[in-house]
Amino acid sequence: MKQSLQLKLGQQLTMTPQLQQAIRLLQLSTLDLQQEIQEALESNPMLEMTEGEDQSGSDGDSKDSGEANSEGANTTEATAAENTSDDNNTETASDSNDDWQDNIPDDLPVDTNWDDIYQGSGPSSSGSVGPERDDSYFDSQIDNSETLQEHLLWQLNLTPMSDQDRSIAMNIIDAVAPSGLLTSTIEEIYLGLIGQSSPSEAETTEADKEDALSADSETFEDGDTATEAETVVSSATDLDDEDSLSIEEVLAVQHRLQLFDPIGSCSEDLGQCLLVQLNQFPADTPALNSAKLVVREHLAQLGNRDYKQIMRRGRMKEPELKQAILLIQQLTPHPGELIGSSETTYIVPDVFVSKKDDRWSVELNPEIAPKIRINNSYANLVKRADSSDDNTFLRDNLQEARWFLKSLQSRNETLLKVASCIVDKQRGFLDHGPEAMKPLVLHDIAEDVGMHESTISRVTTQKYMHTPQGIFELKYFFSSHVSTDGGGECSSTAIRAIIKKLVAAEDPKKPLSDSKITNLLSDQGIQVARRTIAKYRESLGIAASNERKRLV
Structure with missing residues (x-):
């Protein structure tokens, strides 16, 4: 094979580190972008926050640390001075409160901001009132992380019960699903307690269970309490051995747990759960017996909306069935959903759309990401002709910081350009609602902004727009x-x-x-x-x- 030289023309796209970083930041959501910026601030010394509060806080921390070091040798005198100055601080605070109230004018203009009139530090802004608390503090106070099983165990600890019944109750609570219903039948729980699994014994316990259920249903229909039902069930069977465990005892403990908050928990199925809740209504409640009949015998027909068959089999008229259905609709089919951790998810919009002078304006949310900049003090330490390790470290971090800021700026510009184009094409939606939405695909936006469809897809993923119609993801407009x-x-x-x-x-x-x-x-x-x-x-x-x- 003869070697030769050839000249070819071609185009290729080289994915430089800067381009890869810009693409990665472009497809990040708001929360992911904030985390990425925080990691960049921690790893790169050339970057710093531009917010005045953080800078003042850092200066204050440095001053406090210096004072603490200077006074560390004489802590006794510092404590005594702090105690003696409490009275002076109280008098100073009261004087400042009077001055603060006197400086407020009686009449304020309509367009006046509070900060323009009052620039002092009031009682709520002083650090002596209490420690500063951020939003996470209040979120932690309202966060309810208690599960349904923990809620039932808490009530079980407050209920007087024998050791054997308490052991049975804990086994039943362990089988409760988050919805409030049992994941295992009472027979399975009973066999697990006694450690038996033979077919003959299972058949015997099934017969005992049916007899106990029939006796309990009659007792609960008459409005008896759980204690009376337990007495009736226990008296129906005479045990030869007092230490032996019967399925009636397990059923009695289950009935007591069903009266715990929320009512109807620890039930085997939906019908039993609804019946327990219906038994808590007064006996003179209208259509109570009809509601019990529908839940007990016609629950499947009720789910299929077969009202004619219910009226025919239950021998009831339409007004009576209406009252029974209204009563059933007041019940909770899944009582466990009332208890449990419920974390509220907040959506922070990336773009705000508002109408000004009969024109729709688009602007980015300035609070979606921390404002960062290059630290000039560290940047001035970089020397051009110096090739030492320290200078190389500073020069590399300075270059990375500039790339990072440029990628953030490119992300914001691209997001604003795409959002403006979407608003321009979906003006009908903004004026009249979803019924006026126009067909739109990624190719239409890509042609208008001069970008590839993959770039438009990255921009519109997990980005949200706040409009007069509500908050929507940018994908919603396509x-x-x-x-x-x-x-x-x-x-x-x-x-x-x-x-x-x-x-x-x-x-x-x-x-x-x-x-x-x-x-x-x-x-x-x-x-x-x-x-x-x-x-x-x-x-x-x-x-x-x-x-x-x-x-x-």
Whole structure:
């Protein structure tokens, strides 16, 4: 093979570290970006915060540390001086309060800011009142991390009970799911307590369980308390051995646990949970017996909205069934959801959209990321001709800091450019709501801003826009289109909004079917298949027409 020289022309994209960093920052969410900035501040000494409060706080900390070092040899005298100055501080605080109230004018202009009138440090801003608390302190105070099992065990510790019953109760509580229902049957819990698993014994315990359940149901229907039901169950069976454990004892402990807060916990199924809650109503409650009958015998028909069969089998009329259903709707099918940790998730918008002088303006949220800059004191230490290790370390960190700031600026510019283009194309949505949403794809925005579709996809992922219609992810404004009779296009988001509006205005006794919704949209000039309507309806969380049927 003969060697030769050839000249070729070509283009290729080189992913430099700077470009990789810019792409990575572009696709980060607000929380991830704040964490990335914090890590950069901790690792790079050339970066610093630009907020005045942090700088003053750091200066104050350095002064306090210097004073602490100078007074460390004479702590006794410092403590005595602090104690003697308490009275003086109290008098000074009272004098400052009087001055603070006297400096406030009686009449303030309409457009006056509080900071323009009052610049002093009031009682709430002084450090002597109490330690400064950030938002995380209040979040920790309202955070409820108690689980359902912990809540039940707390009540169990306050309930007088024998050691054997307490052991049974702890085993039952261990089998409680977060919803409040048991993950195991009472028979399985009983067999686990006695350590038996033979088929003959299981059949015997099943018969005992049915007898105990029948006796308990009659007792609970008469409105007896859990203690009386336990006495009736225990008296129904004579035990030869006082130390032996029977399934009736397990059932009695379960009935006591079902009366714990929340009512109905530790139940085996939904019907038993609802019956326990119905037993807590007064005996003169309207339609109470009908509600118990529906829950006990016709719960499946109630779930299928088969009201005619319920009225026929239960021998009740429509007004009576309406009252029974209203009473059942007041119950809690999953009582465990009332207890447990519920962390509130807050969405911080990246972009604010507002209307000013009949024009929509777009601006970035200035609070989404800390403001950072290059520390001039450290940057001035870099020497050009010096090749020492220390100078090289400072020069490399200075270059990385400049790249990082440039990547942040590029991210903000790209986000603002894409958000402005989206607002320009979705003005109808901002003025009239989701029904006026226009079809939009990534390619349309990419052509207008002169970027690739992958870049637009990164910008619109996990980025949120605050509009007069609410807070939406930027991905929400992109949707496919459906052709209309007039030759135009209708957005799938607009079709979902129309379906939601039609379902909200329908007659509960005669809900709209998918075919009927298709005909209604066809009358408006929107041609959509019935299967597409079903798909959009399911995506909105709307049940089928037979499940939306209501009697009341």
